[in-house]
Amino acid sequence: MNNPYLPLPMRIERVVIENDARDLKTFDLAFVNDSDRKGFQFLPGQFAFLSIAGVGEAPFGIASAPHEPLIKFTVKRVGVFTTALHELEPGAIIGMRGPWGNFYPLELMTGRDVVIVSGGFSFTTLRATIAHLLLPENRQNFGKITAIYGARSPGELLYKDEIRQWEKSPDLQLVLCVDRLNGADWPKREGLVPNVLKEVAPPAANAIALVCGPPIMIKYTHPVLKDLGFKPDQIFLSLENRMKCGIGKCGHCNIGPKYVCKDGPVFSYSQLLNLPPEY
């Protein structure tokens, strides 16, 4: 039986504590069975459920790019499942089911500039996207890549090692910002993502913008993109409605007649304009 509720066994290979608050950890997972690895094909933007027997399961964006050997998830400790996951160490076996949902519009992005806007720990699937776009064989397919990524404070920025490498990359303009410094020593920008976006002002002509962040950030980012000349069908957002099944059956994640798990999580802004504001 081809059962979408059946998790595949995964081994935790590595756990990285990402932030000063120590409530964000990245889990690198390896397939226990080789055959499962071959069947698991995904693109940046998709998500999967992680599962711990007796505790439950929860959906998370896949933070690794398709070419990376391990499947990565960055998880914030907020409740029952995420706390149990945070307590696990390398070697532990957990479950994963997916990949579910759609992905960022790679085809539409081909031959265009890409503007990435992200706030907080929603950066995960955009990390996957950046890693994918920077692959030498993909590089010529896309124009200029600009990424604006903001966190509350310097200590809350994810993927610090990679960020260091990306900052050196000639293929990517990476703009980092933090909400407030509170006296911290930080040579880069202070400011909220929408404001920083306004200053950086990436040209809208022939560009696609990918936005990922909490609803409040999405709300304030859109007017800025609009002022910069981005049309609703040039803007793509990733949403995080509450989910239980991931396959359009349990009803939880609906926005009007659409299900975020199946018809999303990535929506163009023009699609959202035609849907009720339920996200």
Add this chain to the structure above:
Amino acid sequence: MKKYLLTRQELSQLLDRLAKETNLYAPVKDKTGATWGKVKNTAEVHLEEVNTREPAKGFIFPRCEVLLRFDQKGNALEPEPPEEQIVFGIRPCDARAIAFLEKFYTIEGKTDPYVKARREKTTFIGLACNRTAPTCFCLALGGSPHDATGMDLLLTDLGDLFLAEPLTAKGEKLIAGYPEAKNEHLTAGAKLRKKAEAEIPLRIDTAKLQEVLPKAFASKIWETLALNCVNCGACTFLCPTCHCFDVTDETVRGSTVRCRVWDSCQFTLYSRHASGHNPRLDPRARYRNRVMDKFYYTVEQAGVISCVGCGRCIIACPANIDIRTTVERLLKEFPEE
């Protein structure tokens, strides 16, 4: 399809045999009416009520169901496949709901294997309604007290005889060997149908609803329509087409299972994000979601209105909210507003 004839006694014999050979379920009497129960013989079957209090959806989508079991190492194992079952006495509204659920759970390549397996192992023997309740409005939504959608075999009570219409191979098998109905029996059946349909005066312009509902989404009218709703969720738990569920892990007698249980979009926490953000925080938005889902969203998703007019939500609502009134008011006030 051809129709066949059974005497009342032959039907009893058939049911008694089925009760011995397989799992037979039928409406049985309880304190306040009829509910679904497993029966050992025909005598236990209680067909006096117009319908059972609970819908029949639980036969393919149980209120609580084990999705997975975990072994000691935490490996997930699939549960045993479901057993064969025969459901006798399902009414046309509930059978249409079964047809909807079957469709909904298998659309767009993503099939729910549990619902599919249960439907395959289930035979629905339906009974046409010769009598209706004041809360019935199947006819207003394209159904009928004698509709056969979703059934494997439909019986019509002609008095001493039953007209039997097989709809699927499963139904054919049950009725094999009985004599074919004659014209006079078919005419008698048609007469009963007409009489039962005449008892339901309500008509709803379902085509117009498809235009009205998207327009009505942002309207203030929902404040009035949902004013009394206490978000108890009774309407959704008793609705034969409500399909939402929650997934939880439970440890029962030392072994761990992952279950799914019915859930309701009328509950505050239903759509709450882990961040605390909730897209449908107020009761009005939740009542609106339920109505929109029945009459508009499932049309977009599965091509059908998913209210079958069984009237259970009207009977159960402690706040006297009547979904017929809601639909009528929406049709009346739009697009004028």
